[in-house]
Amino acid sequence: MELRQLEYFVAVAEEGSFTKAAARLYVTQPGVSAQVRRLEQELGQELLDRTGRTVRLTEVGAAVLAHARTALEGAQAARLVVDEFTGLMRGLVSVGVVRSCLSVDVPGLMAGFHARHQEVRIALEEENADRLLEGVQHGRWDAILVSLTGPDPEGLRLHVITDEPLVVAVAPDDTLVGRIRIGLEELRDRSFACLPPGTSVRTCLDRACLSAGFEPRMAFEVSDIGMLVRLAFLGLGPVVLPASVAAAYPRELRVLPIHAPELHGRMALAWRADGPTGPAARAFVSYACANLPTPADQESPETFIRPAGPRRQASQTGRPTPEYPLPARCGSSSSADAVPAPASPPAPHCSSRSLLPTSATVPDGK
Numbered sequence: 001m002e003l004r005q006l007e008y009f010v011a012v013a014e015e016g017s018f019t020k021a022a023a024r025l026y027v028t029q030p031g032v033s034a035q036v037r038r039l040e041q042e043l044g045q046e047l048l049d050r051t052g053r054t055v056r057l058t059e060v061g062a063a064v065l066a067h068a069r070t071a072l073e074g075a076q077a078a079r080l081v082v083d084e085f086t087g088l089m090r091g092l093v094s095v096g097v098v099r100s101c102l103s104v105d106v107p108g109l110m111a112g113f114h115a116r117h118q119e120v121r122i123a124l125e126e127e128n129a130d131r132l133l134e135g136v137q138h139g140r141w142d143a144i145l146v147s148l149t150g151p152d153p154e155g156l157r158l159h160v161i162t163d164e165p166l167v168v169a170v171a172p173d174d175t176l177v178g179r180i181r182i183g184l185e186e187l188r189d190r191s192f193a194c195l196p197p198g199t200s201v202r203t204c205l206d207r208a209c210l211s212a213g214f215e216p217r218m219a220f221e222v223s224d225i226g227m228l229v230r231l232a233f234l235g236l237g238p239v240v241l242p243a244s245v246a247a248a249y250p251r252e253l254r255v256l257p258i259h260a261p262e263l264h265g266r267m268a269l270a271w272r273a274d275g276p277t278g279p280a281a282r283a284f285v286s287y288a289c290a291n292l293p294t295p296a297d298q299e300s301p302e303t304f305i306r307p308a309g310p311r312r313q314a315s316q317t318g319r320p321t322p323e324y325p326l327p328a329r330c331g332s333s334s335s336a337d338a339v340p341a342p343a344s345p346p347a348p349h350c351s352s353r354s355l356l357p358t359s360a361t362v363p364d365g366k
Contacts, residue, residue, distance in 0.1 A: 003075055005039040006068040008032045009047060013065050014140065016054040024125075073139065076278070091280040094123045096132045096144040099199070100225040102245055103162045103267045104145055104292065113287050120280045128198035128223075136270060142281035143271040143288065147242075149204035149264065159269040159288070162244070163295040166201060166263035169246040169253040171235045176256060183260035184212050191219035193228055193237035204263055205240050211261070229253060 011021035012032065022029040040047050047061035057065060079091070093113075097106055110122055127135070132144040133153050149166070152158060168187070170176050187209075194216075195202045209216040219237050222228050225245060232239045233252040242265050246255045269288050276282045 001039065001042055003072065005035045006071055008035045009039055010065065010068050010072065012036060012048060012055055013057055013061065016056070018055060069139065091278055092121045092123060093280050093284045094141045095284070096125050096127055096135055096141040098129050098132060098145060098147050099126050099223045101145055102225065102248070106145065109288060109291065112291060113284055116287065117280065117283060128196070129200040130198040136272060142276045143269060143285050146268060146270055147200040148266045148268055149200040153270070155273050156270045157273050159292060160295060161267045161269065161292050163264065163266045164243045166204065166240050166258060166265050167243045167246050168238050168256040168258055169232055169241055170238045170256065171233050172254055174235065174254065177254045179256055181257040181259040184208055184258060185260065187238060188214045191217045191237050193220040193222070193231040193239050194218055195228070196221045196223055201240060201265060204265065208261055208263055
């Protein structure tokens with residue numbers, strides 16, 4: 001039995017797919033399949049059920065999974081002990097980031113840490129909030145940058161970066177424009193454009209609507225914020241976003257505060273409560289906490305919630321006269337109709353501190 005076989009088996013079990021596991025491990029899919037099959041042959045039992053659309057653990061596989069994780073963690077711990085004795089800061093830091101993370105300068109954070117610890121490799125992955133929380137608790141990531149809309153998750157420690165209200169954003173010619181605030185009940189008969197299930201904003205919206213006595217109707221589900229803004233601008237549904245994100249698109253969106261009920265969202269760095277296992281991961285958490293902002297550094301939430309203003313006059317087509325060109329039609333070769341990028345969002349509103357190295361001393365986390 002080889003550690004590589006256990007690593008591949010754990011990856012397939014967590015991803016529910018040989019293809020996704022191969023992409024995660026940066027190896028070929030046939031290689032993963034072959035190694036897992038050899039492990040099953042050595043143990044004399046099938047560990048995975050391959051008959052469905054997704055790969056699932058058999059009863060034996062579920063029992064083996066915990067032991068496989070323990071073996072891999074033990075091997076990693078042995079490597080870390082050797083590194084600590086030799087005084088080396090090396091290894092791998094695995095970081096998960098919520099999709100469309102606009103509140104944090106993630107590349108700047110990574111560059112600053114890399115400049116201090118050039119022998120440490122950083123693996124960065126994007127995922128939805130629910131999978132990030134599950135993954136960090138199971139050791140897939142050493143730390144995550146995740147959005148939260150509920151109570152603090154159990155078993156994790158948090159460094160909260162932003163804490164701000166969620167708002168409804170609509171097209172400039174929407175009938176709601178001109179309102180000072182809105183209750184979710186008033187959107188009962190509207191179809192939303194929204195982030196997909198598994199994101200914290202979507203979870204918060206679904207929960208709040210059900211508490212108000214209705215199930216929200218979703219016309220569009222997309223994970224790209226720019227596309228979501230474009231859908232809202234074209235009148236294809238109100239969207240619910242963090243206030244600072246909506247404020248980054250003043251030409252395209254009109255913002256309405258939600259008052260019944262008030263919804264809040266947070267962005268946080270999270271890691272296991274018992275701490276990262278290795279010195280490199282501990283150093284990353286220490287560096288990130290020292291350089292990431294806190295809610296005390298951000299502007300007041302009211303700064304991002306401006307009155308929606310009057311409805312913009314519609315053109316003869318019934319849509320508001322755009323403040324930038326509409327997208328080119330399919331098959332059009334004219335670049336004059338292309339949409340330029342939306343107004344550049346402001347620098348992360350919560351801090352003016354640079355994440356690049358300075359002369360200040362940062363704890364190494366040991």
